[in-house]
Amino acid sequence: MAVLHSAPKFTLIGGLKDKLSGALGDILLEAREEHGELLLTVQRDRIEDALRLLRDDHGYQQLMEIAGADYPSRAERFEVVYMLLSLTENSRIMVKLTASETTTVPTVTTLWPNAGWLEREVFDMFGVVFAGNADLRRILTDYGFEGHPFRKDFPLTGYVELRYSEEEQRVVYEPVELAQDLRSFDFMSPWEGADYVLPGDEKADVPPVDEAKTTDSPKETGAGPKADEKADEKVSAGAPAEENSGKDRTPAPEPTEDRAERPERKGDTKDTASATQPKKKD
Template sequence: MAVIHSAPRIASHDGVAATLEQALGAHHLRSHEEHGELIFTVAREGIEDVLRTLRDEHQYQQLMEIAGVDFPSRAERFEVVYMLLSVTKNHRIIVKTSTDENTPVPSVTSLWYNAGWLEREVFDLYGVVFDGNTDLRRILTDYGFEGHPFRKDFPLTGYIELRYSEDEKRVVYEPVELAQDLRQFDFMSPWEGADYVLPGDEKADTPPVDEPKVTDSPADTGAGADTDEKADDKVSAGSPAEEDGGDYRTPPPDPTEDRPDRAKRKGKTTDTKAATEPQATGGKGES
């Protein structure tokens, strides 16, 4: 039986770009299609109005993701990318805006609750500030972390890192040490900076053995019939402990199978009441 649904299996882009461009008005800067998706670039100041229009008037109900992108060569180096989904139309669009290190982007936490967490992630990793987010704290990096890890100008060396020390039971600060220097990669020494010897390298400078010792016969190991005969001799014969202690060896117990069987029990286990009662012996003062 065929199931008829209002949402198409594969949504079409026909007419969508023109309709949304007209709806966004002066906030719209440019749009294009890339990798099968419609991408709209809008002015930073109007991002909240743009997303409200798309949500309320064009049925893009869900904010799926907010991501950041860094282009260090641009004047406004950061792009903030909003990914929207229309459940009723089965259609997705991408909305972009740009900013720099100091200019905040209007928050959209008044439109979607999940935007608070997503904006915190972009702030933590890229340093983009969102105006109107009342809980703009780091969300992925550790306490006291300096800098923003996803900036492409983040230094690789010369700074400190923090980690939890099991020995000191606290967070410790240490200089950043990279075993592989990515900016000065040397193919002749790919693990430049390692201050330890890799397994197997400790034998590299050992000279070869001219006459290796072999153990092809019992004589090479000291084993043989003569050794077996002397193995039971008293090593401490004649010592004071040996003379005072007598034979130092305890004889082994008799094998269990050579012991006589236990006598068969008489009576039943229930006939033991009399055995627990005091018996008269006839002696004075005794019972």
């Protein structure tokens, strides 16, 4: 069931796919809709022309993000995805291209200045080279980092690790050394149990019960008339509070205001009611 909202995240524009497909012409390789958004695949060498046309002629003013994806089994393993936003139409579209480790992607810093930072991030994480970017340096990893962490063939532990050396008074790079051996995990069902004995489980190795004990008569359970009579007795029987209830109690004192020996109040006020009344002005 679709939920209507007064302020949707983006607007679904009817006929947008056909409109932009016709505008891009031979630059476009594929157009399809995914998750309510339009996805356009364009030629890698024409990415700057495609984005300029979408920005100037169709109102997609903002470049929100440039993301990368890695598919090692493909000939061109990388996908570079440009996410555009139209403020006037409240519409979002995605434009993507494919690249390999040896091919370069034209920069779009000529269209949006923030593309410089976004292209540096894709270069750092995936190794995609953007031709024309005047400052294509690493942005998230260290300057001497080797490899690209988001590639699916990159080891999770990395190739080298860095630490500060007190002897050399500087940061040094060393091969990765794990502090402990990686544990071996078995992926069997937790309800089936392991085939081996875990440490500590040998203490619980007790012989199984041959025959479960059952109670065939009330004598074995302790139930009967005697147990019922004992249950009717009061638990507090014989307690001091039970036996001396209402006896040897000190009577409560009389109210203070009714005592005759109470000394007379000092001052003009004799009773409480008049003391609370405001004084009358002359």
